[in-house]
Amino acid sequence: PTCRVLKLVEFNFESEEQEIGETWLRTISVLNENDGIFDQIGEVLDDLTNRLQPKVGMRKAIQNILWPLDKAEVETLVTRLERLKDAVNLALTSTSAAVIREIQNDTRNIKTVVSNDEERALLEWVSTLNFLKQQSSFIRQVRQGTGQWFLERKIFKTWVSDEKGMLWCPGIPGAGKTFLASIVFEHLKQIYHERNVAVLIAYCGYNEAKSQSIDNLVASLLKQAVQSQPEISEDIKNVYKGHGKKDTFPSMQELTKLLQKEIAKFDRCFIIVDALDEILDEPKRLELLECLSNGKVKVMITSRYLDSIADLFAAEIYCDGCEEDNLRLIRHCKQCAGFGFDLCESCHERGLTCEEEGHYTVKKFGAYTVDVEATQSDVRNYVEWRIDHEARLLDCVTKKRALRKEITTTLVHQSNGMFLLARLHMDALATKRTPKAVHQTLQNLPTEIRDTYEQAMHRIAAANEDDRRFAMNLLRWIAFSVRPLTVAEIEHATSIVQGERELDPDEIVNASDLTSLCAGLVVIDASNIIRLVHFSAQTYLQENRTKWFPDGDLDIACNCLTYLSFNEFENGPCSGPHEGEDYKARAERWPLLEYSCTYWGVHASKSEEPTRLTEQALGFL
Numbered sequence: 001p002t003c004r005v006l007k008l009v010e011f012n013f014e015s016e017e018q019e020i021g022e023t024w025l026r027t028i029s030v031l032n033e034n035d036g037i038f039d040q041i042g043e044v045l046d047d048l049t050n051r052l053q054p055k056v057g058m059r060k061a062i063q064n065i066l067w068p069l070d071k072a073e074v075e076t077l078v079t080r081l082e083r084l085k086d087a088v089n090l091a092l093t094s095t096s097a098a099v100i101r102e103i104q105n106d107t108r109n110i111k112t113v114v115s116n117d118e119e120r121a122l123l124e125w126v127s128t129l130n131f132l133k134q135q136s137s138f139i140r141q142v143r144q145g146t147g148q149w150f151l152e153r154k155i156f157k158t159w160v161s162d163e164k165g166m167l168w169c170p171g172i173p174g175a176g177k178t179f180l181a182s183i184v185f186e187h188l189k190q191i192y193h194e195r196n197v198a199v200l201i202a203y204c205g206y207n208e209a210k211s212q213s214i215d216n217l218v219a220s221l222l223k224q225a226v227q228s229q230p231e232i233s234e235d236i237k238n239v240y241k242g243h244g245k246k247d248t249f250p251s252m253q254e255l256t257k258l259l260q261k262e263i264a265k266f267d268r269c270f271i272i273v274d275a276l277d278e279i280l281d282e283p284k285r286l287e288l289l290e291c292l293s294n295g296k297v298k299v300m301i302t303s304r305y306l307d308s309i310a311d312l313f314a315a316e317i318y319c320d321g322c323e324e325d326n327l328r329l330i331r332h333c334k335q336c337a338g339f340g341f342d343l344c345e346s347c348h349e350r351g352l353t354c355e356e357e358g359h360y361t362v363k364k365f366g367a368y369t370v371d372v373e374a375t376q377s378d379v380r381n382y383v384e385w386r387i388d389h390e391a392r393l394l395d396c397v398t399k400k401r402a403l404r405k406e407i408t409t410t411l412v413h414q415s416n417g418m419f420l421l422a423r424l425h426m427d428a429l430a431t432k433r434t435p436k437a438v439h440q441t442l443q444n445l446p447t448e449i450r451d452t453y454e455q456a457m458h459r460i461a462a463a464n465e466d467d468r469r470f471a472m473n474l475l476r477w478i479a480f481s482v483r484p485l486t487v488a489e490i491e492h493a494t495s496i497v498q499g500e501r502e503l504d505p506d507e508i509v510n511a512s513d514l515t516s517l518c519a520g521l522v523v524i525d526a527s528n529i530i531r532l533v534h535f536s537a538q539t540y541l542q543e544n545r546t547k548w549f550p551d552g553d554l555d556i557a558c559n560c561l562t563y564l565s566f567n568e569f570e571n572g573p574c575s576g577p578h579e580g581e582d583y584k585a586r587a588e589r590w591p592l593l594e595y596s597c598t599y600w601g602v603h604a605s606k607s608e609e610p611t612r613l614t615e616q617a618l619g620f621l
Contacts, residue, residue: 119232122240126226127219130527134203137526138182143385146378147176147183155368159298160188165328166293166365167300168313171372173536174420174449177302178203180372181274184300188270198269200224204278214284218255218291221271225262235261256291269297277303278535286312289365293328302372314342317366321347331361373417382422383411390430393438400435410442420534424452427520428459453540456519457548463517470494470509471517472548474530478522479541480552482599484529487511488591496559501567554607560600561613563592 150156159167171177181201188199200221204212226232235258243249250258263269271292279285289312292299303309317327321343331348333341333356341354348361387393387404397404407429415422425445432438446452460471473494477485485493495508511530515522523533532538545552568590574582587593604613 122232122236123223123226125240125244126236127216127223129216129220129223131201131203131220132224132227134526135182135185135201138179139186142179142183143381145381147180149375149377150180150183150370150372151187153370155370159300159368162298163296165298166289166313166367167298168309168367168369169300169302169372170305170309170369171302172417173304174374174418174534175372176374176378176419177372178274179419181272181300181302185272192268196265196267198225198228198263198266199272200228200270201272202274204273204275212279214279214288214291215252215255217273217288218252218259219250221292222255222259222262225259225266225269229262229265233262233265252287252291256294259291260295263295263297269295270300271297272300272302274302276301277306277309282308285309286363290329290363293365301367311362312365313367313369314364315367315369317364318342319344319347321350321352326366328366330364330366332364333359333361374415374419374422375417376412379412379415379419379422380408382419383408383426386426386430390426392433393430396432396435396438403435403438406442407438410445414445414447416447418449420536421447421449421452423533424449424456424520428455431459449536450540453521453537456521457544459519460517467517470514471519474514474522475518475541476549476552476555478530478532479538479545479549480556480603481595482602483595484531485595486591487524487528487530489595490514490530492563492590492592493559493595496562498558498562500562501565503563503566551607551609553603554609554613557600557603557607557613560592560596560603563590563596564600566590569593 156167159165169177169180181203185199185201188197192199201224202217202221204217226236239250239254239258273288273292276285276288279288285308289299289301314330314332316325317330318325319327319330320341324344327344330342330344333354336354336356336359342364343352343361353359387397387407393407397407411422411425414425428445429438429441432441446455460475461468463471474490477490477493491508491511491514492503494514495503497504497507511524515524515530521533521537522530524530532541541548549555568586574586576582607613
């Protein structure tokens with residue numbers, strides 16, 4: 001029994017995971033087992049009871065004269081009881097220690113949960129943008145080996161190893177700049193994963209107003225920097241508490257200082273900004289670069305070829321005042337284009353000029369430049385992967401082996417350095433059922449992205465009635481909506497039937513099925529937003545809205561009013577003591593409610609034929 005108790009004690013002190021109830025039950029079971037501690041205590045007490053039991057007759061007379069126990073027996077019994085008592089105490093003490101440890105663990109876990117909740121709330125307050133989620137989505141779509149040519153370029157390696165500097169990566173629309181940004185991010189994370197190096201990224205989406213705001217971009221980078229640290233700094237916590245009490249948010253200046261403080265904690269910091277050209281306000285682009293160029297930050301920028309962006313960078317940085325070189329920023333005289341005149345910030349602040357009247361300077365950042373394009377090897381890699389993962393195409397190339405080479409050769413040749421073009425061509429080929437149909441399609445593939453969009457729209461228009469109706473309805477909403485729409489919003493929007501007072505659940509089509517009807521023009525992004533595959537597709541639809549959707553704003557305004565006229569809303573807005581909770585619940589059940597309430601009037605004001613809408617609006621009002 002003593003060995004059993006010792007094993008119990010060992011278990012109680014060494015076990016890290018056990019329930020309190022189980023701990024006590026195990027202890028009592030060991031003490032109460034057959035011939036265990038409790039049984040032995042009982043035997044000693046029973047022996048004493050029998051010895052001290054009153055006797056009768058002659059034995060009683062002898063008992064009155066003599067004590068029934070001698071000294072040796074007493075010492076033996078006492079020693080045995082002491083030993084058994086010690087065993088019980090040891091078992092109970094170890095159990096109590098285990099229980100205390102479990103309580104401490106529970107308390108620690110509760111504190112951790114509370115702390116984690118507080119940290120999540122703080123990080124969400126800093127920025128609701130989640131570029132890391134987008135990064136994860138993009139990198140999953142990248143085929144192994146893609147972009148290796150870029151990572152092996154000498155200029156890229158020099159930029160990585162330099163103490164500071166910028167890398168500008170311009171490219172034509174659809175060249176794969178966003179995917180290249182995700183590849184570089186992943187590459188830097190891998191080579192520096194065991195070092196005190198921060199790698200941050202920002203995707204300036206064309207369809208996301210929040211990701212075009214400089215404040216939001218800097219706040220998101222700050223959030224990532226904080227997440228890269230083992231714990232949140234007191235500076236961030238104090239700012240959170242201070243602004244939380246006032247229900248305010250830090251200014252751009254505050255955000256910049258906080259970001260610089262967080263970055264200073266790392267040995268090195270890389271920041272990747274994708275699609276700088278999507279920030280339409282040119283002064284804001286400069287403001288962002290100024291914010292990121294301080295300290296030891298190394299910045300990589302991707303964008304389209306735009307003169308306004310090219311003017312922000314210079315390959316060689318040299319001050320004509322103090323003759324210092326290897327600068328991060330210079331003041332470039334805009335008018336001295338022939339021979340050039342540049343000043344560092346110190347010389348500029350001292351008042352040095354080119355001495356020509358009417359001349360003024362602009363800021364330029366020293367930067368390496370690498371042009372981005374879809375290389376033939378990358379396009380071939382992508383095309384081969386698509387063939388192997390498209391059931392119909394795989395069947396066709398299996399039947400006619402030469403067809404695989406024909407597909408690969410044709411698409412590599414006609415991609416013109418654009419991944420997007422190769423992707424849309426593959427989307428077109430993937431719908432063909434026979435080798436002959438694939439071959440004929442290859443003979444008529446457009447070489448320009450605009451023509452590819454036009455061809456895709458004609459394929460949609462030629463589909464069966466149901467597919468065409470749902471696809472065109474989806475594209476209409478995307479082309480005309482005031483803001484990007486979520487999956488839930490689109491699923492309700494495309495299920496509205498004019499004149500109906502309810503939404504038929506059997507009429508709702510899954511968002512992924514809707515996007516599959518759109519010839520590769522529509523995707524669901526990492527934020528659960530339904531959008532066009534590329535900003536150039538958005539441009540195409542906006543320029544051709546009247547061709548494909550002549551009454552787009554009118555149709556959407558009518559759909560919004562139909563939605564707002566559903567029987568669910570006939571009692572008016574939510575009110576009463578639980579107004580906020582009731583509205584939240586209603587908005588969750590009816591995801592298009594907020595958009596319809598906010599923007600039906602905007603669409604109505606843009607309609608060129610308001611007659612049909614007027615009657616419906618008056619009926620609603």
